[in-house]
Amino acid sequence: MIPIIGLGNPGKEYEYTRHNVGFRVLDVLAGSESWSYDKYLLSDKCIVTVNNEQLLLLKPRTFMNESGKVLEGIQRIDPFMLSKLIVVHDEIDLSLGSVKISHDRGHGGHNGIKSINHHFGSKEYSRVRVGISKTGENGELYKPNVLGVFGGDEESVLKDILLKSAEAVEKIVSLGYSIAANEINQK
Numbered sequence: 547m548i549p550i551i552g553l554g555n556p557g558k559e560y561e562y563t564r565h566n567v568g569f570r571v572l573d574v575l576a577g578s579e580s581w582s583y584d585k586y587l588l589s590d591k592c593i594v595t596v597n598n599e600q601l602l603l604l605k606p607r608t609f610m611n612e613s614g615k616v617l618e619g620i621q622r623i624d625p626f627m628l629s630k631l632i633v634v635h636d637e638i639d640l641s642l643g644s645v646k647i648s649h650d651r652g653h654g655g656h657n658g659i660k661s662i663n664h665h666f667g668s669k670e671y672s673r674v675r676v677g678i679s680k681t682g683e684n685g686e687l688y689k690p691n692v693l694g695v696f697g698g699d700e701e702s703v704l705k706d707i708l709l710k711s712a713e714a715v716e717k718i719v720s721l722g723y724s725i726a727a728n729e730i731n732q733k
Contacts, residue, residue, distance in 0.1 A: 547593075547600045548719060549620050549627050550575070553635040553658040555693075556607045564678040565610060565692040567708070568634040568658075571676065572603045574712040583607070587619035597720040602627070611657040614665030631671040632718055633662055634711060638689050640677030642696075643703050645710050647718065647727040648673050672723045674714045676707060 552568035560566055576592040584591045589604040606616045620627050635658055640646060650670045653659040663669050680688040680700075696704055710730075717726035 547602050547624070547627055548630040548632065549602045549604060550632045550634065550715060551589075551604045551606065551613070551616060551662070553610060553613055553633065553656075553662075554605060555610050556605075560693070562695045563693050564690060564696065565636055567636045567676045567678060567704070567711075569605045570704075570708055571634045571674070571711040571715070572605055574708050575601065575715060576603055581605070584619070586622065587616055589616050589619075596716050599719050601715075601719065611661055613658040614661035614663070617662070617665040628666070628671075631666070632674065632715060633659070633671060634674040634715060635659060635676065636678045636692060637675035638679055638692060639687070640675060641679050641681040641687060642677050642700055643707055644677035645707060645714055645730060646675045646677075647714055647723065647730050648675060649723050649727070672718050674711050674718070676711050 552572035554566035554569035576594060579592050579594055581590045581592045587604060588608055589606045592603040594601050594603060604616055606613045608615050635656060639654060649672050652669065653663055680690060682688060714726065714730045717729060
């Protein structure tokens with residue numbers, strides 16, 4: 547089983563914020579499958595199959611800066627699962643509409659990634675980084691409040707990017723990190 551952690555904050559007030567795009571990508575991957583709470587994983591979980599691989603989709607119920615606590619539960623279930631870890635999260639250093647796959651990369655100031663790195667003891671795992679920032683007329687990046695919501699015009703772009711991000715996860719699962727990164731990062 548491959549653990550896929552989507553980063554976000556629990557609670558209705560955060561549901562549609564920029565910081566919660568990781569949760570929204572996992573909702574796309576889950577499709578019509580149902581979610582249930584797992585007290586050992588401190589997460590809402592859903593199990594789906596992609597290309598004959600079972601994916602353990604996890605939306606931590608901890609706040610962003612404690613997202614890494616979910617790894618303790620995964621470690622108890624099967625320590626080998628952690629070698630396949632994929633994390634999906636918002637990326638303020640990418641414009642809305644961009645998706646990048648990375649591996650063994652620093653946290654870039656993202657508190658959820660800081661927590662994952664701390665609990666994982668390494669940064670050697672795959673990440674799907676979903677751009678959330680606005681772009682100006684001349685291509686300059688405007689970094690928004692991560693707890694702010696997307697505007698109406700941004701929501702239409704976001705629908706496509708959620709699908710592309712879910713596709714990125716599926717490509718990592720089926721093709722491996724390197725090939726998936728070559729295909730997704732060039733688009």
